[in-house]
Amino acid sequence: MKAGAECYLCLMSQVLRTARVLGLDEGLSQRMAREACAFLAETDFERTPPEISEDLYRLLAELSGNEDPYSEIKKDNIQKALKLYPELKQAVEASADPLRAALEISLAGNVIDFGANAEDDWLSDRRFLSLGSLALDDYVQLVEDLNRATRIVFLGDNAGETVFDRLFIEKIGKKVRYAVREKPIINDATAEEARLSGLPEVAEVISSGCRAPGTVINQCSADFLKILRESELIIAKGQGNFECLEQIPGPFYFLLKAKCEVVSRHLGVEKGSLVLTRSRNFQARLAFNI
Amino acid sequence: MKAGAECYLCLMSQVLRTARVLGLDEGLSQRMAREACAFLAETDFERTPPEISEDLYRLLAELSGNEDPYSEIKKDNIQKALKLYPELKQAVEASADPLRAALEISLAGNVIDFGANAEDDWLSDRRFLSLGSLALDDYVQLVEDLNRATRIVFLGDNAGETVFDRLFIEKIGKKVRYAVREKPIINDATAEEARLSGLPEVAEVISSGCRAPGTVINQCSADFLKILRESELIIAKGQGNFECLEQIPGPFYFLLKAKCEVVSRHLGVEKGSLVLTRSRNFQARLAFNI
Incomplete structure (x- = not known):
């Protein structure tokens, strides 16, 4: 099943939730949100949501230095x-x-x-x-x-x-x-x-x-x-x-x-x-x- | 008051809502979401939310050809x-x-x-x-x-x-x-x-x-x-x-x-x-x- 337009919103919502779970400050949260937007603007949306999600969470792990925030x-x-x-x-x-x-x-x-x-x-x-x-x-x-x-x-x-x-x-x-x-x-x-x-x-x-x-x-x-x-x-x-x-x-x-x-x-x-x-x-x- | 990290999410939510109000099909909705992400990745977040919002809605108006979707x-x-x-x-x-x-x-x-x-x-x-x-x-x-x-x-x-x-x-x-x-x-x-x-x-x-x-x-x-x-x-x-x-x-x-x-x-x-x-x-x- 391919991703849909609503996935953009859901994925951004996950980014903000992850920033909260990680306890990031406002500056780092904004940086994470911004980088996630840049990623979403470019990534292939002809894929399934979990494939997109995997790339996104890898990016968040790189930015935060935390491989397992949950x-x-x-x-x-x-x-x-x-x-x-x-x-x-x-x-x-x-x-x-x-x-x-x-x-x-x-x-x-x-x-x-x-x-x-x-x-x-x-x-x-x-x-x-x-x-x-x-x-x-x-x-x-x-x-x-x-x-x-x-x-x-x-x-x-x-x-x-x-x-x-x-x-x-x-x-x-x-x-x-x-x-x-x-x-x-x-x-x-x-x-x-x-x-x-x-x-x-x-x-x-x-x-x-x-x-x-x-x-x-x-x-x-x-x-x-x-x-x-x-x-x-x-x-x-x-x-x-x-x-x-x-x-x-x-x-x-x-x-x-x-x-x-x-x-x-x-x-x-x-x-x-x-x-x-x-x-x-x-x-x-x-x-x-x- | 400057924008915050949550504004990224709220603005994306507005993009999806506007696509729905405009009755855009899945392809156009995705295009709008993608362009909005590209915009949010670049725009100056040291501004107030209404300033960012104005630019974003101008972009949506250009993409949809509708200056007054509401x-x-x-x-x-x-x-x-x-x-x-x-x-x-x-x-x-x-x-x-x-x-x-x-x-x-x-x-x-x-x-x-x-x-x-x-x-x-x-x-x-x-x-x-x-x-x-x-x-x-x-x-x-x-x-x-x-x-x-x-x-x-x-x-x-x-x-x-x-x-x-x-x-x-x-x-x-x-x-x-x-x-x-x-x-x-x-x-x-x-x-x-x-x-x-x-x-x-x-x-x-x-x-x-x-x-x-x-x-x-x-x-x-x-x-x-x-x-x-x-x-x-x-x-x-x-x-x-x-x-x-x-x-x-x-x-x-x-x-x-x-x-x-x-x-x-x-x-x-x-x-x-x-x-x-x-x-x-x-x-x-x-x-x-x-």
Whole structure:
């Protein structure tokens, strides 16, 4: 999915948020904003938002000398999520359909995001756990596909929701590979955040080799691409993964909160909607030639 | 008041909003956003926000071929405000302090703004009329200064609130000159919008000679500067006028809703606060050498 006009605004909003997280003074914040404008005026907008975002955050890292500005925020969100974990696990077990309950909790966790339309204060009340109905809901089909599949990959998104993904993976009850970003970007989960979330206890944690806030196929490592090609089911979490993968034929299910106009429009749902959708380009195996 | 880092974001937000108002397609919207980024990367941020904004909107006008994209929105807001006018006038007359009541209605009208943090739908309910208390309130002093003054200028802001300003000027009950922008910019009032609002019935409508969304002293016409220099009291409405004039010694009162972080911080109030404040640089006559 290509970037849209609104992405200019969203990316600038991320620049200002990052300056705030870094505690930059007014002069440095302005310099960062100015350099970001110069970048946005020149960069290729025929790419997906995560590809543009990756370049932008690299620029911000160079300007600030900080490769991982969201480090503390990531840890904090994982701690908060871990505190909820026992009671959520109980709720899942007590549910009439534990797999569905766990999937919904994983989806609810997708509110944690310091990229698009961040909800900094996601835990302030627990409304985020009351999903209501999904705007797109291919659950029945997912269950069928899950029953058939033996090679399953879960593409993770943000630190914190990783804990909720863990619950979902426990309920899948099969071997799952959980893919994370190769290096820190925004508050996306890397191997370190997966570890802190307890994911290695329920899944094989692997890196995509990519450091964009999504899965940019032609940046992935050869090892990871091999795994993807052999997969029978790929659950891709969050907007970034959707933006990168929705046009690629493969066994994809997308699980996300549609946080911005560009993605909502593309999905044909209202902004803010929760979505579980089988890829429009679904096919049994990933087809992608680099 | 100089622009701040947040202004980059606010200005980009205005670019996207203007593209939407103009009904531009995706390609043109992206082009506008890109050119705006190029402009923001280069322009002098040691200026006040209205000065930067003026240049930016000139660029948008050139790109779109439309000098007055908010023309219909301005008319619509005036119509809506005129419908409220009779009942508001009654409420003012019935009030224990009609001048104060009229001032509060004029201040409430400052929610109408398609620049900073626009409230497109200000009339959807009438909460905007329930001000609560002002975060800064120099009313007692204003009344004293109004009683003494014979040469009074009111610097207008947006089309629509012009109708509410009319009510306030009626209650001042003295000769008032009402200054508008020289040419259309955003939804700011020009002579045309002042006319549609009925202001010529209660005030002498004059142009500042300036087309920034504020009063940039060194862009004002010689005639207007002469009037300002002779004024004993200048009521400056809205953020744009505050940003341009707060540092200039003169008989200024600022009447505004603090809509953004930069202005709120400068005033020392919470964002969203309503303010009537005598200038920190108040003096009996305008002192400004160009």
